[in-house]
Amino acid sequence: MSATEGLAARLVVEVGTLEIRAGFEVQRGEVLALLGPNGAGKTTILRAMAGLQPITEGEITVGGVVLEDAEGEVFVEPDRRRVGLVPQDHVLFPNLSVLDNVGFGLRSRGSSTSEARAVARGWLERVGLAGLADKGQRELSPRDLSGGQSQRVALVRALATEPDLLLLDEPLSALDVSTRAALRRELRAHLEAFRGCTVLVSHDPIDALALADRIAVIEDGSITQEGTVGEVSARPRTPYVADLVGVNLLHGRSAGAVVDLDDSREALALADELDVAAGEPVLAVIRPRSVSLHRQRPDTSARNSWEFTVAALDMLAGHVRARLAGPFDLVAEVTPAAVEDLQLREGSPVWASVKATEVTAFAE
Amino acid sequence: MTSSTLLRRRPLTALLAAFAVAFFAIPLLALLVRAPWSSLPENLGTAEARDALRLSLVTSCSAAALSVVFGLPLAWCLARVEFPGRSLVRGLVLLPLVLPPVVGGVALLGAFSRQGLVGARLYDLFGFQLTFTTAGAVMAETFVALPFFVITVEAGLRSMDRRTEEIAATLGADPRTVFRRVTLPAIAPSLVAGTVLAWARALGEFGATVTFAGNIVGRTQTLPLAVYLQLESNPEVAVALSLVLMVVSLVVIVALRDRWLVSS
Numbered sequence: 001m002s003a004t005e006g007l008a009a010r011l012v013v014e015v016g017t018l019e020i021r022a023g024f025e026v027q028r029g030e031v032l033a034l035l036g037p038n039g040a041g042k043t044t045i046l047r048a049m050a051g052l053q054p055i056t057e058g059e060i061t062v063g064g065v066v067l068e069d070a071e072g073e074v075f076v077e078p079d080r081r082r083v084g085l086v087p088q089d090h091v092l093f094p095n096l097s098v099l100d101n102v103g104f105g106l107r108s109r110g111s112s113t114s115e116a117r118a119v120a121r122g123w124l125e126r127v128g129l130a131g132l133a134d135k136g137q138r139e140l141s142p143r144d145l146s147g148g149q150s151q152r153v154a155l156v157r158a159l160a161t162e163p164d165l166l167l168l169d170e171p172l173s174a175l176d177v178s179t180r181a182a183l184r185r186e187l188r189a190h191l192e193a194f195r196g197c198t199v200l201v202s203h204d205p206i207d208a209l210a211l212a213d214r215i216a217v218i219e220d221g222s223i224t225q226e227g228t229v230g231e232v233s234a235r236p237r238t239p240y241v242a243d244l245v246g247v248n249l250l251h252g253r254s255a256g257a258v259v260d261l262d263d264s265r266e267a268l269a270l271a272d273e274l275d276v277a278a279g280e281p282v283l284a285v286i287r288p289r290s291v292s293l294h295r296q297r298p299d300t301s302a303r304n305s306w307e308f309t310v311a312a313l314d315m316l317a318g319h320v321r322a323r324l325a326g327p328f329d330l331v332a333e334v335t336p337a338a339v340e341d342l343q344l345r346e347g348s349p350v351w352a353s354v355k356a357t358e359v360t361a362f363a364e
Numbered sequence: 365m366t367s368s369t370l371l372r373r374r375p376l377t378a379l380l381a382a383f384a385v386a387f388f389a390i391p392l393l394a395l396l397v398r399a400p401w402s403s404l405p406e407n408l409g410t411a412e413a414r415d416a417l418r419l420s421l422v423t424s425c426s427a428a429a430l431s432v433v434f435g436l437p438l439a440w441c442l443a444r445v446e447f448p449g450r451s452l453v454r455g456l457v458l459l460p461l462v463l464p465p466v467v468g469g470v471a472l473l474g475a476f477s478r479q480g481l482v483g484a485r486l487y488d489l490f491g492f493q494l495t496f497t498t499a500g501a502v503m504a505e506t507f508v509a510l511p512f513f514v515i516t517v518e519a520g521l522r523s524m525d526r527r528t529e530e531i532a533a534t535l536g537a538d539p540r541t542v543f544r545r546v547t548l549p550a551i552a553p554s555l556v557a558g559t560v561l562a563w564a565r566a567l568g569e570f571g572a573t574v575t576f577a578g579n580i581v582g583r584t585q586t587l588p589l590a591v592y593l594q595l596e597s598n599p600e601v602a603v604a605l606s607l608v609l610m611v612v613s614l615v616v617i618v619a620l621r622d623r624w625l626v627s628s
Binding site: 087161 | 530
C-alpha cells in the first residue's frame, strides 16, 4: 500500500492518563471505520488528525504531505489541513443561517459571499434541504432544524469545502432509530461519491458494516484488529471484536419482508417490510448469539430454520463459536454446556433457527 | 412555598426578609420624596451640575471603552490560554472588585503621580502628568471598572461551546476569522453586559477618582464628587444629581434583567 496517495497515520496521543496508540492507512475513496467502546480514544484520534489535539509521537500524512510530525516538529494548523469534521451532535454555528453554515468553509477559504451561498445551496439541494433554506423571507436558522436535518447540514458543511480527509465522529448516534436508518443510507451515497479519505468513528457495528470498507477495532487505547469488513466479522480475534462485529453478514436481494439470499435458494424472513425497492441488494446481519441450535427440526415460531453441518467449533473466552456449513455459512455462539447437551462435534448435523426480529437488514 | 404558608410556617424568616426589603426601599423612597421636583431643571442647569454631567459622561464612556479594548484580550487569554500564574493574574484583575476604592486611588498615586514609580518617568520624558487631569479621572475609573468587564466576558467565553470554534478552524477559518464570525457572536450578550456593568461602575466611581485625580470642577469633578461637594453648599443640587444617578442605575438593572433577575 502506498502511503503517498491517501492518509497514513501513526500516532500516540495522551489524554489525561490514557495513552492512545494507533497506526492506519486509508486510500482515496476508501472508508475506514474506527470501532470501539466509548472512552477507547476514538474521538481523540479524529481530533488529532484534525489538528485539534497534538500528537506526542508519530506522523500524519495526507497525499504525501506531512500534516504533523512529532519528532520533526511539523505541525500544520487545523485551518490549513483541508479536513472536514462532522461531530456527533452537528455543532452548527447558532448565529449563522443554515445556508451560511454550509458556506462557512468556502467563505473562510476566500470565496465571496454570493459564491459561497450558491455552492451551499447546491449542497443543501443534495440533502433535500434547499427548499427549507429558502423558505419565506427570514433565513432558516439551525434552531429550526430537526436532529436529522442538523446532521445533514453538518455533513454538507464539511463536504462543501471538498476536504482531502473527512472525519465522521459518531455521525448517527445522536439520532432516533428511524432517522438513523434513513441518514445511514444517505451517508453511504455521499461517501461513495466522496473522493477523499474517510475515517468514521463509531461504537455501533451496523454503522461500520454499512458504511466502511475496512474496520479497525480500538480497545483500551490501541488497535486490536484491522481488516476488511468481511475479514474482521468472519475471524474476530478478541472477545470484544467477536461481540461487536463477529456477526453473520448475508448478502441478498430485497423482496418485501424477506431477503432472498445470494448464495443459496433460501430466503430470510424479516419482522418488518424493508424500505428498499424489490430486487435491490441488501445486507442482512445476524448476531451469532441470536442463532439457536437444535438437534431436530425446531417446532418454534422462528420462521428462519435450516439444517447445517458443524464445520468447526472455536472456543473463545467462555463461549463457543460454532461455524456451520449448509445452505449458506452461519456462525452461532453457544455456551459450552449447550455444546455438551447437543453433542456437537465437527461434522455433526444440527438445526439452526433465527427469529425474524433478530435479523437486521439494510440497503447495501 | 406560597406567601401565605411562608407567613404561617416561617414568620421570623418573613419578618427578617421584610426588614431587608425595607432597608433598601426606604432610602430610595426618601430620595424620591425629598427631591425638589419643581426646581429640578434649574438645579440640573447650574454650571457645576452641567460640568459634572458632561464630565461624567465623557470619563465613564472612556473608561468603558478602555475596559473593552484591554479587557477583551485579557479575558480571552484568561479563558483560552493555559499559562503559568494564570490564577495569580486572575486574582490580580479581580482585586479592585474588593479593594476599597480609596486604597486603589492611593496605589494609583504611588504608581502614576509625578513622584510615582512610573509617573516620574512619564513626567521626565514627556512632561506629562496624570494626577489632577481628566485622563487621571478616566484612569481611576478604568481601574475599578475593568474587573467587571473581564469577569463577565471571561465567563461568557468559558460557557460558550468551544467546539464551534474548533469546527470553524477545521473549515479553514484562521484565528481572526474564528474570533470575528464565531466567538464574538457567541459572547455578544456577555460583551454587552460587561460593557454596561463597567460603564455603570465607572459612572459611580468616587474613592479612587477623588484620591488620584482630585476634585477640580470641569476637569475631575465627576457626578459622585459633585454630589458629595454640593451636599454642604447646595443640597438641592446634590439630590437632583443623585436622582440622575439613580435613574441610570435603574435603567441598567432593567436592561440586564434577563441576565440577573430571571436566571437564578
